[in-house]
Amino acid sequence: MNSWIKTLSRTLYLDLSRKQFWIEERDDLFSKWLGGTGVAIQLYREESSRRADPLGPENVVVFAIGPLTGVFPMASKVVSVFKSPLNGYVTESHAGGRAATAIRYAGYGAIVIKGSSDMPVYIVIDEEKVRFRDAGALWGMRSSETVGKVLREAMPGAGYRTIMRIGRAGEKLVRFSNLTVETYRHFGRMGLGAVFGSKKLKALVIIGRKGFKLPNPRAYREVYREIYELTKGPATRKYHDLGTAANIIPLDKLGALPTRNFSSGRFDGAREISGEKLAEDNLSRRLACTACPVACIHLAAIREEYEDEKYFYKTEFVPYDHEPIYALGSNLGISDRYGLLKLIKVVEDEGLDSISTGVVLSWATEAFERELISIKDTLVELRWGNWRNYVKAVTYIVLQPNEFYATLALGVEEAALKYGGVDFALAFNRVEPAGYHTGPLYHSSLAIGFRHSHLDAGAYSIDQSLVASGTPVPSPEEAAKMIIEEESWRQILNSMVVCLFARGAYSKNIVEKALKALGYEIDESRLVELGKQIYLEKHAVKLSEGFEPEKMRIPKRVLETPTPLGNIPEEYVRKVVRHYIKLVREYIEKVGSSNEVFREIDSTSAT
Amino acid sequence: MKRFVVVDSNRCVGCHLCVYACTNRFGYVGVSKSAIHVRSAGGVERGFAVIVCRACRDPPCARACPVDALALRPGGGVILNTSKCIGCGFCVNACDIGAVMWDSEFMKPVICTHCGYCVSFCPHGVIALEEVT
Numbered sequence: 001m002n003s004w005i006k007t008l009s010r011t012l013y014l015d016l017s018r019k020q021f022w023i024e025e026r027d028d029l030f031s032k033w034l035g036g037t038g039v040a041i042q043l044y045r046e047e048s049s050r051r052a053d054p055l056g057p058e059n060v061v062v063f064a065i066g067p068l069t070g071v072f073p074m075a076s077k078v079v080s081v082f083k084s085p086l087n088g089y090v091t092e093s094h095a096g097g098r099a100a101t102a103i104r105y106a107g108y109g110a111i112v113i114k115g116s117s118d119m120p121v122y123i124v125i126d127e128e129k130v131r132f133r134d135a136g137a138l139w140g141m142r143s144s145e146t147v148g149k150v151l152r153e154a155m156p157g158a159g160y161r162t163i164m165r166i167g168r169a170g171e172k173l174v175r176f177s178n179l180t181v182e183t184y185r186h187f188g189r190m191g192l193g194a195v196f197g198s199k200k201l202k203a204l205v206i207i208g209r210k211g212f213k214l215p216n217p218r219a220y221r222e223v224y225r226e227i228y229e230l231t232k233g234p235a236t237r238k239y240h241d242l243g244t245a246a247n248i249i250p251l252d253k254l255g256a257l258p259t260r261n262f263s264s265g266r267f268d269g270a271r272e273i274s275g276e277k278l279a280e281d282n283l284s285r286r287l288a289c290t291a292c293p294v295a296c297i298h299l300a301a302i303r304e305e306y307e308d309e310k311y312f313y314k315t316e317f318v319p320y321d322h323e324p325i326y327a328l329g330s331n332l333g334i335s336d337r338y339g340l341l342k343l344i345k346v347v348e349d350e351g352l353d354s355i356s357t358g359v360v361l362s363w364a365t366e367a368f369e370r371e372l373i374s375i376k377d378t379l380v381e382l383r384w385g386n387w388r389n390y391v392k393a394v395t396y397i398v399l400q401p402n403e404f405y406a407t408l409a410l411g412v413e414e415a416a417l418k419y420g421g422v423d424f425a426l427a428f429n430r431v432e433p434a435g436y437h438t439g440p441l442y443h444s445s446l447a448i449g450f451r452h453s454h455l456d457a458g459a460y461s462i463d464q465s466l467v468a469s470g471t472p473v474p475s476p477e478e479a480a481k482m483i484i485e486e487e488s489w490r491q492i493l494n495s496m497v498v499c500l501f502a503r504g505a506y507s508k509n510i511v512e513k514a515l516k517a518l519g520y521e522i523d524e525s526r527l528v529e530l531g532k533q534i535y536l537e538k539h540a541v542k543l544s545e546g547f548e549p550e551k552m553r554i555p556k557r558v559l560e561t562p563t564p565l566g567n568i569p570e571e572y573v574r575k576v577v578r579h580y581i582k583l584v585r586e587y588i589e590k591v592g593s594s595n596e597v598f599r600e601i602d603s604t605s606a607t
Numbered sequence: 608m609k610r611f612v613v614v615d616s617n618r619c620v621g622c623h624l625c626v627y628a629c630t631n632r633f634g635y636v637g638v639s640k641s642a643i644h645v646r647s648a649g650g651v652e653r654g655f656a657v658i659v660c661r662a663c664r665d666p667p668c669a670r671a672c673p674v675d676a677l678a679l680r681p682g683g684g685v686i687l688n689t690s691k692c693i694g695c696g697f698c699v700n701a702c703d704i705g706a707v708m709w710d711s712e713f714m715k716p717v718i719c720t721h722c723g724y725c726v727s728f729c730p731h732g733v734i735a736l737e738e739v740t
Contacts, residue, residue: 071636073624101623105637149650159623159646160638183651211630211637211712221631228624232730287651288622293730295620299652317652 002519005030007212008067008109011043012130014123016199017057017115021130030109035066036497037092038534040081041541043112044090050545054085054191055173055198057116063103064110066497070101072224072514073231074502076289078103079494084190085175085198086356086411087430089547090538091190092451096289096499097182099162105208113199122165122203124155127210135202139171143349147203148183157207165203166193167351169398173197174409176356176432180348184287184297184319188353189453190431219517227514230505232293239501240286243298244322245275252330254467254564256438256460259330260384261362262426262557265437265564269335273325277337284317294501302341318345326435327358332365333384343387343394350398356411357397359432361390363412367421377404377419413553423556428452429549433558439463439565440473443558444576445483448549450538455500457487467564476575483576484535484583491534492527536587543584549577608682610662610739611721619655619733621645625725632724642708642719657733660684660706660719668718671701680721682739687718 009027014020026039033039040062052058061082068075078099084091103111106127120135141147144167151163162181169177170193177193178186187193196202214220238246251257252270259267271277275298284301288294299317306312318341328347329340347354365382367373375381379396380389393405400406407415412432416425426433428443431452436442441459449456462482466473474482489508490500496514498506506514508524515522522530559568629641643659662683669677669685676691677698694714699707708717723736 070627105639152650159644209638209711211635211639214631214634214636217631217634220636224631228728285652285654286620288620290621290623291627292622293624295622295731 002521003215004067004518004520008035008065008104010108011110011112012108012125013112013114014130015115016113016117016121016201019117019121019132026110033534034492034495034530035069035109036064036079036495037081037491037538038495038530039110040064040079040092041090041534041538043110044081045541047112047114048083048090052083054083054088055194057114057199059083059195059198061113061192061195062110063113064497065100065103066495067518067520068496068498068514070104070291071518072291072498073228074292074294074505075496075498076100076291077494077497077499079497080179080187080192082190082192082195083545084431085173085194086191089429089542089545092494092538093187093189093192094451094455094494094497095179095181095185095187096292097162097185098160098290099164099181099185099206100497101290102160102162102206102208105160105210106206107208107210113201116199117201120200120202122151122201122205124205124207126157126207135200138165138202140168142168144168144180144351145183145349148180151203151205155205155207157209160209161205161207163203163205165351166196166201167349167398169351170194170197171202172398172400172409174352174398175411176353176360177351178353180351184299184348185289186353188323189355189451191353193351215519216517223510223513223517227505227510228293230510231502233505235504236294236501239296240294242275242279243286243296243320245278245298245320245325247322248274248325248330249276251436251438254438254464255562256436256464256564257330258326258433258435258437260333261331261359261366261424262437262555262561263366263424264561267330267333267335269333270330272335272337273329273340278320282337282341289499292499296501300341302338302345316345318348320344323435324354324358327355328390331358331362331435332387332390334387334390335385336387339387343390346391346394350394352394352397355434356432357394359426360397360408360412360415361393363416363421363425364393364408366424367419370421372420373404377402379405422553426555426557427553428555429547429552436460436463437558437561437563439466439563440568440572441466441479441483443568444476444479444573445487447552447554447573447577448480448483448580449487450542455490457483457490458500458503459483459486462486463563463565473565476572477579479572480576480579484580488531488535489528490531491538492531495534536584539580539584540588540591543581543588549581552577608739609721609723609736610682610684611659611719611723611726612661612735612737613657613659614733614735616657616733617654618731619645619657620731621647621651621655622730624728624730625657625734628725628728632722639712640710640717642706642717643725644705644708658705660721661704662721662739667701667703668698668707668716671697673697677718682721684721685718686720687716689715692716
């Protein structure tokens with residue numbers, strides 16, 4: 001085994017029930033599965049059980065980084081794997097900020113969190129110690145930003161640490177609450193905040209100031225320089241200039257910007273909430289995750305005068321990205337930029353996933369319009385564009401003052417099952433969709449993706465290239481192959497772990513070179529094979545937990561609203577799903593019964 | 608003679624590529640050997656503080672060293688003689704801007720030598736080398 005793996009394979013186990021921790025050398029996993037998602041799914045399987053309650057002590061949260069973390073540019077992400085409280089199946093969520101490098105330079109490759117505490121705690125981890133601390137004073141704080149401020153002041157290691165924390169939403173077990181890192185980045189989707197909340201774990205502070213000796217500094221510097229030039233080149237320029245908000249206008253022009261609960265792909269106010277307009281009028285600062293030259297994080301400043309006193313102002317900072325602009329902007333008919341930013345701000349402070357929050361509210365608005373629910377339920381009038389009332393509704397989702405909001409806090413699927421309006425409740429496998437209405441490949445990829453994210457396979461991009469080149473839509477079988485092939489390769493990128501905005505820079509050849517410079521003996525073809533295997537391992541675990549994709553509801557609204565590639569036939573998505581099921585089931589057959597899949601797979605060994 | 612300067616810390620996006628570049632000079636990765644440090648100026652929305660030796664002409668760190676391990680560098684700042692250094696850490700306390708870093712593996716200070724290696728890895732024009740007379 002190469003020496004690099006030794007520096008990566010220390011795995012920290014935290015047991016919240018017993019307030020204990022221990023460290024294990026897991027070079028068995030890191031040499032076989034590289035790191036990141038490849039390792040995290042194995043640790044999850046070892047520690048979880050098929051029937052674990054997502055909000056019970058038996059659910060586990062695994063964080064993992066990879067061999068390139070903090071070593072090459074844009075290898076800046078942490079993978080988390082856990083069972084989602086939205087749908088009860090294993091899932092994955094990524095975040096940037098300083099989290100990945102802090103874990104790496106605290107000396108760990110993975111962290112496994114088990115059990116649950118009987119009192120609110122936070123945990124502080126550095127190069128030498130692990131401390132459980134009383135979070136009584138932090139629990140219930142109105143804004144997750146304040147929690148960050150307090151811990152920032154109280155903890156050492158400024159610059160080299162991550163402060164992960166949940167907001168009130170996580171404490172209140174809102175199923176789509178997130179885990180915030182460094183104030184403006186998130187493990188956004190799938191409800192990791194609620195899992196932390198159920199464990200009474202308010203925050204995780206990780207301080208990492210170590211360094212590691214390189215096995216071959218000369219080879220390393222050469223590859224480093226090459227990757228650095230690629231990552232700051234034209235491929236990432238638009239993310240530096242306008243951030244992900246650069247997508248709003250092109251998607252709107254294409255008719256693929258989800259608007260007013262996906263009833264249209266065009267928004268008359270798109271220009272007002274575009275990346276261009278936000279940059280011109282509101283952008284105050286751009287930030288980067290550690291080791292990233294791109295700096296895609298865009299912060300707007302909003303100045304607000306207090307109602308009770310003239311000339312008494314405050315200035316707040318709000319991160320904006322494509323997804324919150326879609327979910328809380330076009331999807332709610334909000335074109336008032338100030339209102340949109342205020343709404344994003346409250347979603348941030350409460351610690352909610354902006355995508356799910358926006359989709360839950362757009363369903364509620366339509367249900368209100370159709371009189372399936374009344375003001376007695378909603379407490380405020382929910383009307384397209386009325387951001388002031390949406391701001392109030394967001395807080396109600398968190399505080400759950402009545403049965404209606406307690407139901408909304410479970411996600412759009414539960415709400416629609418109870419109050420009606422299933423046909424316009426946007427969710428695949430009970431998870432609200434990200435902001436693209438590009439065509440059949442994208443929506444099919446949501447149906448079968450592991451993260452339930454547009455980033456699973458980037459199929460919104462495949463749809464758009466079909467439109468641009470005038471190529472006919474591929475058969476569902478072809479589409480399934482394209483989606484799965486892309487998602488499989490991304491397993492390698494997610495095991496390194498590199499940001500997917502750098503996927504153009506990290507070609508197969510570059511990944512091979514980067515690994516070789518660190519002493520790994522692996523080539524492109526082996527990487528591709530391993531990517532497929534990691535893909536199958538993950539989905540086999542999910543199916544073993546009882547995931548039945550054949551029973552999935554395909555939201556009617558998605559099929560009815562035309563995409564740039566026309567209307568999507570339901571049967572198209574179903575065929576993609578069937579292809580996926582067949583592939584994963586064949587793998588399960590090959591490696592043993594589904595029970596064994598979950599507990600132990602003795603799969604072919606990776607070098 | 609050249610001196611390392613922070614041109615405009617408001618251009619800093621906090622990517623730490625300078626920090627990694629500095630550590631790389633010694634055949635390491637990470638932050639433990641870096642002579643430059645970047646942290647938020649009280650929350651990232653306020654931007655960043657870039658902390659590094661500013662090449663004092665009469666450096667307090669050198670005056671604090673009990674074993675003369677810090678020799679004056681032409682153009683400002685100091686050169687560390689690691690053979691002389693006993694690792695007492697007085698220099699760290701003597702620097703009011705916090706630019707004497709500490710290598711806790713070797714128990715010696717890390718101070719910028721104004722070589723400028725990190726400058727070529729700053730994507731946003733925050734840092735530079737300038738000629739001094």
